[in-house]
Amino acid sequence: MKQKQKRVDVRGHAVWPTGANAGSQAEDDERGLDRIIFFSDAVFAIAITLLALDIRLPPLPETVSNGDLLAALGRTWPQFLSYSISFLAIGMIWLAHHRTFRSVQRYDERLMLLNLFFLLLIGFVPFPTTVIGEYGNTVSTVFYAATMATAGLMFALVWWHANAHGRLVAPPLSAREFRRVLLRVLWMPAVFLLSIPLAFWSPDGAKYVWLLILATVVWRPATRPGEARPHSRQGGLSHAKS
Numbered sequence: 275m276k277q278k279q280k281r282v283d284v285r286g287h288a289v290w291p292t293g294a295n296a297g298s299q300a301e302d303d304e305r306g307l308d309r310i311i312f313f314s315d316a317v318f319a320i321a322i323t324l325l326a327l328d329i330r331l332p333p334l335p336e337t338v339s340n341g342d343l344l345a346a347l348g349r350t351w352p353q354f355l356s357y358s359i360s361f362l363a364i365g366m367i368w369l370a371h372h373r374t375f376r377s378v379q380r381y382d383e384r385l386m387l388l389n390l391f392f393l394l395l396i397g398f399v400p401f402p403t404t405v406i407g408e409y410g411n412t413v414s415t416v417f418y419a420a421t422m423a424t425a426g427l428m429f430a431l432v433w434w435h436a437n438a439h440g441r442l443v444a445p446p447l448s449a450r451e452f453r454r455v456l457l458r459v460l461w462m463p464a465v466f467l468l469s470i471p472l473a474f475w476s477p478d479g480a481k482y483v484w485l486l487i488l489a490t491v492v493w494r495p496a497t498r499p500g501e502a503r504p505h506s507r508q509g510g511l512s513h514a515k516s
Contacts, residue, residue, distance in 0.1 A: 356407035426463025
């Protein structure tokens with residue numbers, strides 16, 4: 275039986291196949307990338323769903339007046355605020371993850387491991403969201419900011435590994451585009467890191483800074499002139515065959 279060609283070298287870097295094996299290798303890469311993307315999307319979807327499940331009313335009697343129910347709903351506003359911040363943050367990271375993997379043409383073990391550790395942090399986000407929604411003090415705010423900053427920095431490592439030297443993407447970014455997109459990738463974790471000192475002075479102030487920054491990012495265009503990237507890997511995979 276003919277031995278199957280390895281996908282990675284001894285350093286964990288992707289190896290481009292040549293000759294007759296290129297076509298089957300490209301198809302294997304596409305199937306493997308689809309599995310990575312589907313698994314990632316599932317983790318994102320579960321994390322966002324769990325955020326809403328943690329919003330709960332305080333204990334109420336079986337018979338409650340309209341006024342008491344309205345007051346109870348009002349007391350849940352910290353939970354709604356933390357939910358909104360986490361939803362926007364996870365949503366923006368998912369958009370960045372989606373844009374990154376649109377350009378990924380092949381993968382290696384290091385990319386899979388980096389992505390796995392990144393998803394570990396995304397799946398953890400509902401816990402600090404519950405903590406900050408329940409308590410809202412300095413410790414919970416710093417804990418939340420540190421978690422989100424770490425998740426953002428972990429995604430930056432995923433993006434860096436995929437794009438540095440054009441090792442896993444096609445077409446590769448120019449040096450100027452690479453620096454510009456890297457700054458955008460680092461923007462959100464930088465905001466959360468810089469908000470930690472503010473949390474010692476005003477925990478609520480740090481939360482509103484997050485919400486304002488995230489809302490600003492949402493309303494920014496997803497792409498800028500000259501930043502259009504492929505929407506499908508098929509073109510790059512076909513190109514690899516030739």
